[in-house]
Every structure is written in structure tokens, then in C-alpha cells.
Amino acid sequence: MLKAKTIDPAALELLKKAATDGIETVWDRYEAQQPQCGFGTLGICCRHCLQGPCRIDPFGNGPKAGICGTTADVIVARNLLRQVAGGAAAHVDHAYEAVEALELAAEDKINYSIAGEDKLRQIATALGLETPSKDTKALALEVVRVAYADMSNHSRQPLQWLLANAPKERIAVWQSLGILPRNPDREIREAMHQTTMGMDADPVNLVLATAKQGLVDGYAGLKLATDMQDILFGIPSPVVTEANLGVLKSDSVNLIVHGHVPLLSEKIVYWAKKLSAEAEAVGAQSIHVAGICCSGNEVLMRQGIPLATNFLAQELAIVTGAVDVMVVDVQCIMPSLAQVASCYHTELITTMPIVKIPGATHIPFTLENADETAQTIVRKAIAAYKKRDPRKVRIPDQRTTIMAGFSVEAITAALAQLNPQQPLKPLVDNIANGNIFGVVATVGCNNVKVTQDSFHVEMVKELVRNNILVAATGCSAHALAKFGLMNSEGTERFAGDNLKSVLTALGHAAGLGAPLPPVLHMGSCVDNSRIGDLVTAIARYLGVDTAALPVAASAPEPQHEKALSIGTWAVTMGLTTHLGVVPPVLGSKSVTELLTQGLTEVIGGKFYVETDPILAAQGLIADIRAKRKALGL
Ligand code: BF8
Ligand code: SF4
Structure with missing residues (x-):
């Protein structure tokens, strides 16, 4: 009954190892949760007071209101x-x-x-x-x-x-x-x-x-x-490195940073370099830092640190048996990591006062003690390396070259090679002449309800084949990085001819000697602001409303509340915003209609829910086509 768990070859390999090692993963727990509650799925359960919980009968036979009289529409909108x-x-x-x-x-x-x-x-x-x-x-x-x-x-x-x-x-x-x-x-x-x-x-x-x-x-x-x-x-500028769990090294200390705020991970990167002699003294080649989730994206963008993996495979990183320390700050950290780490030599380290996990080592991070904390954590990784059991190690031979670091400033600098006075002009001209048919921002998470990475990859391949330029952040960027959509070869393999010609010209102008990738890695989830800045700059340059631009957004595999808040912001910017997982709103027809249709009239943007990746790509392209038409393009 369950769909494939993942399309990521590294994750597939490690799922087998997890089974052999007796490790329970997010997919096992998902299966144990089936069937999930229908009321919760539809968003028609209220626990906002102690008279509840109240549930509305979606079939109209049972209660039509909660004890206080709240209707399904209100419960859904409130939730x-x-x-x-x-x-x-x-x-x-x-x-x-x-x-x-x-x-x-x-x-x-x-x-x-x-x-x-x-x-x-x-x-x-x-x-x-x-x-x-x-x-x-x-x-x-x-x-x-x-x-x-x-x-x-x-x-x-x-x-x-x-x-x-x-x-x-x-x-x-x-x-x-x-x-x-x-x-x-x-x-x-x-x-x-x-x-x-x-x-x-x-x-x-x-x-x-x-x-x-x-x-x-x-x-x-x-x-x-x-x-x-x-x-x-510092403002990110282009960097080249690799993505996927094959970036872990069997002969080095492997230290993974996971979470979101780069205040500690920047220090870890610094001290990992500084203390490499201590690692060599215990027989390791070096101290190798790699990133999971958005901490990974942050240190990738500014320091060129490789990406280990995204949200859904965080446990599997530890299953490699090659992670000496995984240090976490805030958000998207599965509490199950402590249990998984206890089966290997990996030390899980929490650092923030609002994220403590029983079974993890807590090393408090403050801005004042940042250097000491980072050194302690790096030294813990060196100490853990000595305890690594080579018989338990299996690093999948999977890694893909990626180019990242596409801040708005970096994109503008590349475009300025073509037109120093008006850097946005080459981009806008190519949008106007249709070489770039439109732009889609793919953002957000993995969600266990979707085969890991499949929606991101299938939808984006369809988009770039149709000459849509893609900008990505968050775990979407990780997924697209793993599958070769963030390197020059990806342009040769996946981009439509028109898009390919633009990316090739831009890549050569920027001195790469090869095309720019078809998907621009613009950073972490907070860096969706960069996409907002780019869209704002293009609209300003053209003197039109952002809602008029042939630009759309998509969270193909959203799981977090943050993905909903980012998506809501994209809608307020006037963008059609696709979700590949149905949010818990279907219990109210009127709220669903408001979000997917009614909002357009007042705010320009709307949510668009489509759970098939190819249909989603086609829907976004149709939306972009309509916006082009309205602009007379
Ligand atoms: O802030 S994409 S799973 S890691 S919430 Fe979390 Fe979603 Fe990944 Fe980054 Ni964003
Ligand atoms: Fe309380 Fe009203 Fe919610 Fe029921 S529907 S839990 S009575 S607030």
C-alpha cells in the first residue's frame, strides 16, 4: 500500500543497512501511524478549549458545529x-x-x-x-x-x-x-x-x-x-562542491551540522580547519564538515561546505556509521536521532536552550562562548572518530557535483558581464523573448507522505525541459543538487534548447567556460528572501506589480509549518504557489476555495494544490503562460 520510500540511491542503500542494523526510521513510524486520523487530515478537529476536542462530521450526518457553535469553516481557518x-x-x-x-x-x-x-x-x-x-x-x-x-x-x-x-x-x-x-x-x-x-x-x-x-x-x-x-x-558567491552522503569520508573525522541558524555552524567550520592537526594526530586525514537541512545550506552558500542530505534522510546519515558528531541547533531535528545515534559511535550534540533531546549531549551555545563551544564540539568529534567501528561503516558511493552560492548579488554580477549598466536587462530580455519562458522557485521540505525527492526532481525536470528557469532553496535545493540539476551537465541533459542557450551564454560571460546550472541554489529556507528580492528587483525594473510577472512558486514536498508560512508570503507577493501535499483544509469547502481561488481577486496570488509532479509542472507552466499573455508576451 505504501509508496516507495525514496528515490535517493544513497538513502535506498542505507535503508537496507538500517534494516540489518535493526534501526527504526521515519518511514517505519509513518507506517505505524496508518491510518492517520481523518478529522486531523481534513483540519476539522478543534482542541482550543477544555470542552473539546470537538470534531465535525465531514459527511454531514453528525455534528455540524463544535460544542461552542464553531463551524468547520472556522475550525479549518483557525487551525x-x-x-x-x-x-x-x-x-x-x-x-x-x-x-x-x-x-x-x-x-x-x-x-x-x-x-x-x-x-x-x-x-x-x-x-x-x-x-x-x-x-x-x-x-x-x-x-x-x-x-x-x-x-x-x-x-x-x-x-x-x-x-x-x-x-x-x-x-x-x-x-x-x-x-x-x-x-x-x-x-x-x-x-x-x-x-x-x-x-x-x-x-x-x-x-x-x-x-x-x-x-x-x-x-x-x-x-x-x-x-x-x-x-x-558575507554575501554568498558561487562555490562548487558535492552533494549526498557519499561526501562523508572514511579516513577523516566527519562532523555534521544540522539545523538552521549559522551562528554556531560558521564557527564549527572555522575550528574544524584550525584543529586539523589534532585530527591528524589520531590518524585521520582531516576534519570534514558536511551539512544537513538548512544549516547545511548556509555553510554551503558561504563556505562551500558539501551537503550531506536533506530532512528525510537525517537518520540515515548516522546509519552510515561514519558520522562522528552530529551537532544540531534549531528546527527540523527529529528527536529519533538520539535513538539512532545510540546504536553507533555517533555523538549527537544539542546546543540550544529550547532544543534538548534526552540521550544527546547538551553543550550550551552562547554568542559569548561560541569559539569555546565550537572547539569542544570539534574535539568531541576527534575523540569519537577513535571509537568508530570500521565494520559498521558503509558510506554510499553517491555524490554529485553542485554549484551553489547564487545570491541576488552574485546573479547580478554575472549578468553585469553582459550589461554593466543595466544588469537585469539580459535576464528580462530573455524572459520577454521567451528563451526563458518563466521562473519557478521550488522551496521547502521532504514529507514522508511523498517518495523522498521524487516530486522535486520530476517536476523540476519537466519545468526546465520547458525552458523554465528554476531557483531553489531548503530541502528542495538538496534534492535537486543530489540529482544533477545544479551543475553545467544538468543544463546539457535536462534544459530545453532555449534555456540551454541562455544559460550557456551566461556561463561563458561569467567566466565559467560552461553553462550555468538550470537550477540556481539560492540558499536556506530563510533565503527565500533572496528569491523575493530578485522578483522585487525585476518588477521594479519593469515598473510592474510582482503579481504580473511570469513567476510562480512551489513547495513540492512540504512538511513544516514554516513551509506554510513561506508559501503564504509567496501568495501575498501575488504568486501562484503550488503545494504537492494537501494541507489540512479540505474539511471546509469555502476556506479551500478562498485559498485556491478567492484570494486571487484581492491579493493576486493563490494556492494551487496538485499531487502529481508532471501535472503540477504543467499547471505552473499554464499559469506562467497566462501571465505572459496578460503582459503581451
Ligand atoms: O527550513 S525545507 S524540512 S530544513 S522546513 Fe526543514 Fe523544510 Fe527542510 Fe530548512 Ni525549510
Ligand atoms: Fe472548545 Fe469550541 Fe473548539 Fe470545541 S469547537 S474545543 S468548544 S473552542
Whole structure:
């Protein structure tokens, strides 16, 4: 009855080893959960007060309302709002930590440098701060003050980070709908309040509140986090490395960073290089760092660190028997890792006060002790290497060359080789003449309900074959990296002829001597802000609304609340946003219609649910074709 678990050859190999080693994986637990609750699947269960749980009968024979009178429409809309607020909370909290780090770095209170001075000046200019004469650290503190002012805003003024960065046409739309967010924390609090017992019973009002959370996510979460991280660690530029579990090395200390916030993983990368002599002293070649999930994407983008694997295969990384330490920070960390690690020599290390896992070693990370913590963790990996049992090691011989590091600045620099005065012109001209038929951003996760990576890969192959340029982030980027869509050969193999000719010209102009890849790796999930920035820049250059552009978004295998909040933001930007997994909204016909149709009239964008990858690609292409037609292309 169950579909294939994965198409990733490394994961397939390791699933066999997991079975031999007696390891339970996410797929086993998924099977044990079958059948999953129908009420939960449809989104018509409410536990918001102690009179509940209340469930609505989807067939119309049983209860039509909860004990307090709440209807299915309201339960569904309320649940969705809470999920999107949950995603936004995760991203805003992430961004906040990065703001704090920049503040302390600018005050010389911690050992972090400001590597992205160009980004700092760019952001300061967008915020309307005087930049030319200011010293770097003084300017950084001014930027930090604006970010803190947003976080502590007690007025009704909208979020400054949004006003400074969002397209003007969009701001007008959001204002007319009354969804411009103020203080992000206040908005998230309001969402919790609005959905508690005895509050909003208007599904339309709840859906608009959900859209507001999308804006909180987009600007106080994604954009703010990327901006701060680029200031601290530098703007990414193209790097070449490899992806998939074959990047682990049998003769080196293997240290995996997993999670999302790069504050610790950057330090780990630094100290892994510094302490390599200590690894050599115990007989290892070197200390090899590789990444899982978005911590992996962060250190890939800026340091060229290889990608180990994405969300669904995190347990299997340990099953290789070759991981000495897996260090985690926040988000998307399966608690089961502790159990898996206990069957091997791997030391699982948690570092954050809000992520503790029984069975893991907890080494508290603070900005002040970052270097000491990183050294301790690297040394733990060296010590664990000595305990590695070669009989338990199996590293799949699977790794694929990838090019990553496509920040907007890097893309613009490559385009400037063709047109220094107007770098966006070559891109826009090629979109206008149809060589690039459109752009699709593929983002988000793996989800155990979908054969791992299959939706990302099949849909994107169909898109690039039809001359759609793809930009990817998150676990989608991992999937496409593993399957050869992020190297020059991928352009030769998979891209349609027109797209191939553009990517070839661009690659040569950029001095690569080969085509650019058909899928541009633009970073972690918070780096979806980079895609937003690119779309905003193109719209500004053309003088049109982002909703008019032949651009769409897709989360083919979404699992996290964050994927819903990112998707909601994409919808507020006016993009058709595809989901390859049905979110729990089908229990309300009217809310489903609102999300997939009604929203278009007021906001320009909409959700589009399609669970077949080829049909999804065709649907996105049809949407892009309609937008081209409306633009007269
Ligand atoms: O923030 S794509 S599974 S790792 S939530 Fe998680 Fe989803 Fe992966 Fe990155 Ni994004
Ligand atoms: Fe039931 Fe209403 Fe309480 Fe929800 S808030 S659990 S629908 S009584």
C-alpha cells in the first residue's frame, strides 16, 4: 500500500543497512501511524478549549458545529492561522538571534566579524540611513536599532523592514486589505488571541489574518534573517562542491551540522580547519564538515561546505556509521536521532536552550562562548572518530557535483558581464523573448507522505525541459543538487534548447567556460528572501506589480509549518504557489476555495494544490503562460 520510500540511491542503500542494523526510521513510524486520523487530515478537529476536542462530521450526518457553535469553516481557518503563525514564529525567532549577534559584534562584545560590509551599506541605504561617511560598526548599530525598533514597536506603524524592502504596488494592496503587520511579536500574539476560544468566527477575516502572518514571516523572519547573516558572514558567491552522503569520508573525522541558524555552524567550520592537526594526530586525514537541512545550506552558500542530505534522510546519515558528531541547533531535528545515534559511535550534540533531546549531549551555545563551544564540539568529534567501528561503516558511493552560492548579488554580477549598466536587462530580455519562458522557485521540505525527492526532481525536470528557469532553496535545493540539476551537465541533459542557450551564454560571460546550472541554489529556507528580492528587483525594473510577472512558486514536498508560512508570503507577493501535499483544509469547502481561488481577486496570488509532479509542472507552466499573455508576451 505504501509508496516507495525514496528515490535517493544513497538513502535506498542505507535503508537496507538500517534494516540489518535493526534501526527504526521515519518511514517505519509513518507506517505505524496508518491510518492517520481523518478529522486531523481534513483540519476539522478543534482542541482550543477544555470542552473539546470537538470534531465535525465531514459527511454531514453528525455534528455540524463544535460544542461552542464553531463551524468547520472556522475550525479549518483557525487551525491554518495557528500553523502559519507557528512557522512565522520560528523564522522571527531565528532572525532575532541574528540581530542580537550583529549588535554584540558591532559593540566588539563577541568574536564575530562583520564580513558583509557591502550588504550592510545596501541595507542601510534601503532603510534611509546616512551611509557614506559612517564607520562600519556605527552603521551596523544603526541598522540593528531599526530591527529592534520593529521588534519593540508599540505604535500602529507598519514594520519598517517591510516598508523598506517590499514592492510599492504590493504595499498598497496589503494596506487596502488592512494586513500590513506592525511589531512581528504583536502579530504572532494576536494570531494566538484571535484563534483562542470565543474569538473570531469569520473565515474570511481569519484567512486575511493568515496572509498578514505571511508578511510577518517574509519580512521580519526571512528577509531580516538573511540580511543579518549576510552582514555577519558575507554575501554568498558561487562555490562548487558535492552533494549526498557519499561526501562523508572514511579516513577523516566527519562532523555534521544540522539545523538552521549559522551562528554556531560558521564557527564549527572555522575550528574544524584550525584543529586539523589534532585530527591528524589520531590518524585521520582531516576534519570534514558536511551539512544537513538548512544549516547545511548556509555553510554551503558561504563556505562551500558539501551537503550531506536533506530532512528525510537525517537518520540515515548516522546509519552510515561514519558520522562522528552530529551537532544540531534549531528546527527540523527529529528527536529519533538520539535513538539512532545510540546504536553507533555517533555523538549527537544539542546546543540550544529550547532544543534538548534526552540521550544527546547538551553543550550550551552562547554568542559569548561560541569559539569555546565550537572547539569542544570539534574535539568531541576527534575523540569519537577513535571509537568508530570500521565494520559498521558503509558510506554510499553517491555524490554529485553542485554549484551553489547564487545570491541576488552574485546573479547580478554575472549578468553585469553582459550589461554593466543595466544588469537585469539580459535576464528580462530573455524572459520577454521567451528563451526563458518563466521562473519557478521550488522551496521547502521532504514529507514522508511523498517518495523522498521524487516530486522535486520530476517536476523540476519537466519545468526546465520547458525552458523554465528554476531557483531553489531548503530541502528542495538538496534534492535537486543530489540529482544533477545544479551543475553545467544538468543544463546539457535536462534544459530545453532555449534555456540551454541562455544559460550557456551566461556561463561563458561569467567566466565559467560552461553553462550555468538550470537550477540556481539560492540558499536556506530563510533565503527565500533572496528569491523575493530578485522578483522585487525585476518588477521594479519593469515598473510592474510582482503579481504580473511570469513567476510562480512551489513547495513540492512540504512538511513544516514554516513551509506554510513561506508559501503564504509567496501568495501575498501575488504568486501562484503550488503545494504537492494537501494541507489540512479540505474539511471546509469555502476556506479551500478562498485559498485556491478567492484570494486571487484581492491579493493576486493563490494556492494551487496538485499531487502529481508532471501535472503540477504543467499547471505552473499554464499559469506562467497566462501571465505572459496578460503582459503581451
Ligand atoms: O527550513 S525545507 S524540512 S530544513 S522546513 Fe526543514 Fe523544510 Fe527542510 Fe530548512 Ni525549510
Ligand atoms: Fe470545541 Fe469550541 Fe472548545 Fe473548539 S473552542 S474545543 S469547537 S468548544
